[in-house]
Amino acid sequence: MKKIPIGVEDFKDLITDNYYYIDKTKLIEDIENDGSKVKLFCRPRRFGKTLNMSTIKYFFNIEKSEENRELFNELYIEKSPYIEEQGKYPVIFISMKGITSSTWSGAVKSIGEKIFELYNEYDGKINNILTENENKIFNRFAGKESEEEELKTSLSFLTKLLYKYYNQKVVVLIDEYDSPIMTAYEKGYYTEMKDFLKAFYGNVLKTNEYLQMGVLTGIIRVAQAGIFSDLNNFISYTTLNNDYSQSFGLTEKEVENMLKYYQIEYEMSDVKKWYDGYSFGKDEIYNPWSILNFVKNRELKTYWINTSSNFMIRELLQKSGEEGLSTLEKIFNQEEVAVRITDNVRLGNNLSVSEVWELMLYSGYLTVKEKLDDGRYLVRIPNMEIMKFFKDEFLTIVFGEYRIVDELRDALYDKNLRQLDRSIERLILSVMSFHDINKKYENSYHMLLAGFFYALDGYYTTKSNVEAGYGRVDILLIPKDKNKAGYILELKRADSSNLEKKAEEALKQIDDKKYHVELERYGIKEIVKIGYVFDGKKVESSYNF
Numbered sequence: 001m002k003k004i005p006i007g008v009e010d011f012k013d014l015i016t017d018n019y020y021y022i023d024k025t026k027l028i029e030d031i032e033n034d035g036s037k038v039k040l041f042c043r044p045r046r047f048g049k050t051l052n053m054s055t056i057k058y059f060f061n062i063e064k065s066e067e068n069r070e071l072f073n074e075l076y077i078e079k080s081p082y083i084e085e086q087g088k089y090p091v092i093f094i095s096m097k098g099i100t101s102s103t104w105s106g107a108v109k110s111i112g113e114k115i116f117e118l119y120n121e122y123d124g125k126i127n128n129i130l131t132e133n134e135n136k137i138f139n140r141f142a143g144k145e146s147e148e149e150e151l152k153t154s155l156s157f158l159t160k161l162l163y164k165y166y167n168q169k170v171v172v173l174i175d176e177y178d179s180p181i182m183t184a185y186e187k188g189y190y191t192e193m194k195d196f197l198k199a200f201y202g203n204v205l206k207t208n209e210y211l212q213m214g215v216l217t218g219i220i221r222v223a224q225a226g227i228f229s230d231l232n233n234f235i236s237y238t239t240l241n242n243d244y245s246q247s248f249g250l251t252e253k254e255v256e257n258m259l260k261y262y263q264i265e266y267e268m269s270d271v272k273k274w275y276d277g278y279s280f281g282k283d284e285i286y287n288p289w290s291i292l293n294f295v296k297n298r299e300l301k302t303y304w305i306n307t308s309s310n311f312m313i314r315e316l317l318q319k320s321g322e323e324g325l326s327t328l329e330k331i332f333n334q335e336e337v338a339v340r341i342t343d344n345v346r347l348g349n350n351l352s353v354s355e356v357w358e359l360m361l362y363s364g365y366l367t368v369k370e371k372l373d374d375g376r377y378l379v380r381i382p383n384m385e386i387m388k389f390f391k392d393e394f395l396t397i398v399f400g401e402y403r404i405v406d407e408l409r410d411a412l413y414d415k416n417l418r419q420l421d422r423s424i425e426r427l428i429l430s431v432m433s434f435h436d437i438n439k440k441y442e443n444s445y446h447m448l449l450a451g452f453f454y455a456l457d458g459y460y461t462t463k464s465n466v467e468a469g470y471g472r473v474d475i476l477l478i479p480k481d482k483n484k485a486g487y488i489l490e491l492k493r494a495d496s497s498n499l500e501k502k503a504e505e506a507l508k509q510i511d512d513k514k515y516h517v518e519l520e521r522y523g524i525k526e527i528v529k530i531g532y533v534f535d536g537k538k539v540e541s542s543y544n545f
Contacts, residue, residue, distance in 0.1 A: 001262075004296045006289075011054040015071045020261065022254050022288075025077035027052055027247040028059050031215065032082045034243075037233040038205050038214035040177070042221055043248040043280075044239075044364030046289035046304060049217040052247065053093065053175045056215060060171045061091040089212050090162040092155065094118055095175040104189035107180060108148050108196075115154045116144045122158075126165040134161065152196065155204035159211060169212035172204055178218035194222070206231055220362045221343055238343055238362065240377075245281030250288045252276070262295050274300050277382030279368045287364075290385055302388050304364070327357075332390060332454050333464060336369050336378045365390075390454070409456050412477065415485055415528060417543055424532070425539045427452065445534045446491050450475060460487075469514030476515075478522050485545075486524035488515045494535035503542035506531025 005019040014021055031039065043049055058068045059077065065087025072078050072086065099110045119142040127135055138161065140146045141154050159170040177197075184193035205214045205228075221228075221236045228234050237244050250258075252272075259265045271286075271294060278285040293303035330337045339357040360366045361379060365386060369378040381387050404423055411419035427448065446464070453462040453475065463476040477487035490506040510516070510529045519527050530543040 004262075004292055006292050006296060009050040009054060011051060011058050012068075012071055014051070020258065022250060022258070023075050024048065024052055024247060025055060025059075025072065025075045026080075027244065028056060028077050029080045029082050030244060030247070031056070031213070032085060034235070035233075036235040037211070038216070038228070038231055038235075040216045040218065040221060040228070040234070040236040041244060041248065042218055042236060042238040042362055044219060044278075044362065046287070047248045047285075047364070048288050049248060050095065050097075050175050053095075053173050053215065053217060056171075057091050057093045057173055059086055060089045062087055062089055062166055062168060063091075089168050089171045090166045091171045091173065092118065092158060092162070093173040093175070094155070096179045097176045099180040100183055102187050104184075104192045107184065107189065107193060108151070111151055111180070111196075111200075112144055112146060115141050115146065115151060118158065119154075122161070122165075126161060129165055130161060148196070152199035153203050155200065156208055156210075159204060159208060163210040170210055171212050172214045174201065174214070174216045176218060177201065177216045178220055178222055181222055182219070205234075220359065236343060239278070239280045240341070240343070240368065242281035245283040246285075249278060249280060249285035250291055252284060252286065255286050255291055258291065258295060264295065264298065267294075267298075270300055274384045277367055278364070287383075287385070300384075302385050304385060305389060331366070331379075331381060332450065334381060334387065336380045338372060338376045339379055340375070341368075341377045341379075405452055405456070408452060409459055412456070412487065413459065413484060417528070417530070417541075420530075421539065421541050424449065428534070428537050428539055445493075445532075446474060449489070449491070453477060463518075466518070468518035469516070471509075471513040471515070473510075473513075473515040473518065476518060478519065478524065482523050482525070485526040485528050486519040486522070488519065488527065488529045490515075490529075490531050492531065492533045494533050494538075494540075499533045499535055499538065499540035500542070502533040503531045503540045506533060507542040507544065 002018055002020040005014050005021070008014050008017075008019055013019075041049065041052075058071055061068060069086055072083070077083060077086075094114055096114075099107050099114075101107045101110055119138065123138075123142045127138065130138060137150075137157060140150065141157075146154065155172065159172065162170050180193055181190070181197065184190045201216075204211065221238070228236075255271065255276075256265065256268060259268055259271065271291070275287045275290040275294065276284060278287065287304050290303040294300065327337050327339065340354045341358050341361060357366070357379065361368065361377075365381070366379045367382040369380050371377050381390065404427055407419065407423045410416070411423055428445070450462060450464045453460065456462070456477075459480055461478040461480070463473075463478065465472055465474065466476060468476065473488060474491045475487075475489040477489070479486055488510050490510050492502055492506045494502055507529060508531075510531065516527050516529070526545070528543060528545055530541055533540045
């Protein structure tokens with residue numbers, strides 16, 4: 001029985017150490033057929049980008065070409081006419097993962113370390129054919145002596161040296177090209193990183209006479225970085241494109257074959273609900289990281305968490321206005337929503353709501369259902385794994401702790417309304433910023449409470465902004481145990497200093513609009529009605545049974 005390759009990203013290790021391998025080598029043929037000289041593939045994390053780049057490296061690398069040729073025995077590419085290209089080119093393979101410094105100077109140092117490792121692969125091998133001046137520059141890179149400005153030319157300079165040594169143009173592979181940009185955006189040195197990478201990548205990819213082909217992977221194509229603006233022969237392939245739609249992630253047939261091999265094909269229907277649902281172009285794709293972990297552990301649970309992009313969820317709450325909060329609420333309700341998506345994400349200080357949706361789509365939190373005639377896309381949460389992530393991890397990431405959710409659940413279950421008030425008040429005090437509470441609508445409070453109640457899905461079904469009686473109720477909590485109390489919450493924003501009176505008006509609205517009939521329709525006999533009024537960080541309630 002072959003080993004399950006969790007975390008194995010080196011193609012050679014995977015083939016030679018008896019790991020289960022899903023043949024993705026058609027990607028090499030497709031790349032060769034592709035007319036563009038530089039290609040960018042944008043996919044979520046842990047969808048096989050690094051393994052595919054490693055596969056490309058071993059295929060083209062002129063070093064150990066005969067030894068590497070055996071790695072491709074009985075794989076798709078062996079039967080392709082492009083097998084003739086195997087082992088023909090020097091390859092530069094650099095991963096930009098791991099540049100996580102909180103400062104710009106620290107990030108430059110990390111990039112210098114990567115260049116040091118790259119140059120040391122050739123130290124003592126190619127030096128004898130270099131000029132004195134070339135050797136001097138080479139030794140600065142190989143000795144960690146280069147400055148920031150010199151680092152900008154380090155990749156392009158290495159292609160020149162490798163061409164001189166091998167008399168062949170160079171294949172350049174840059175994995176996770178946008179990882180340092182995303183970190184820089186989060187840590188506050190985005191402009192410095194953007195300007196650096198424009199030169200660092202641009203020098204090697206633009207008008208480089210020593211370049212055979214460039215392949216990059218990442219999550220997003222950053223619009224205003226200008227890295228690719230001058231390239232005449234460049235194409236980016238995102239999850240919206242049909243090309244290369246099966247090259248990253250797993251198709252349903254590939255998942256079925258794997259489950260059958262490990263004799264758990266009977267789990268296929270549940271696996272589909274949990275880990276399927278991604279739309280890459282015309283194809284339906286499964287999350288490979290989750291599939292591998294499920295096969296190993298035989299347990300349906302959340303395996304894929306994109307920790308490095310969790311800050312985007314905070315961005316969403318901070319930057320979303322009323323429309324954005326309403327859209328997010330629909331997504332939480334597993335509804336499909338129409339948003340505008342482009343191939344380019346504009347990071348920076350003024351991240352728009354639509355750009356946050358783009359980040360969430362390309363990062364794997366959302367997926368496309370279909371494209372609408374007006375150019376927008378219907379998006380949704382792809383599967384149960386991501387829904388559970390939102391209901392569990394979302395709260396911890398955004399609000400810092402999960403304990404308050406447990407308190408909220410216990411208060412609801414025990415009908416301890418004083419505790420419920422205290423929990424909600426503490427939530428408002430600890431989470432809502434002045435920016436949030438200074439707006440003249442209750443949606444930010446509504447979104448906050450609804451988000452917490454969604455985390456209680458094992459105990460309550462949350463319905464938000466739904467028709468009930470003679471109107472639309474703000475929040476309904478329908479208990480899974482019909483012997484427990486159901487809740488109707490009407491939320492108001494204070495428009496006077498008399499919060500108590502306003503809370504009573506909210507409570508009266510529940511009765512006047514007969515919202516209780518919706519809970520009765522579900523067979524709930526005990527109903528608690530609560531009117532909440534919010535004034536900044538003050539909370540007032542009125543309730544009856």
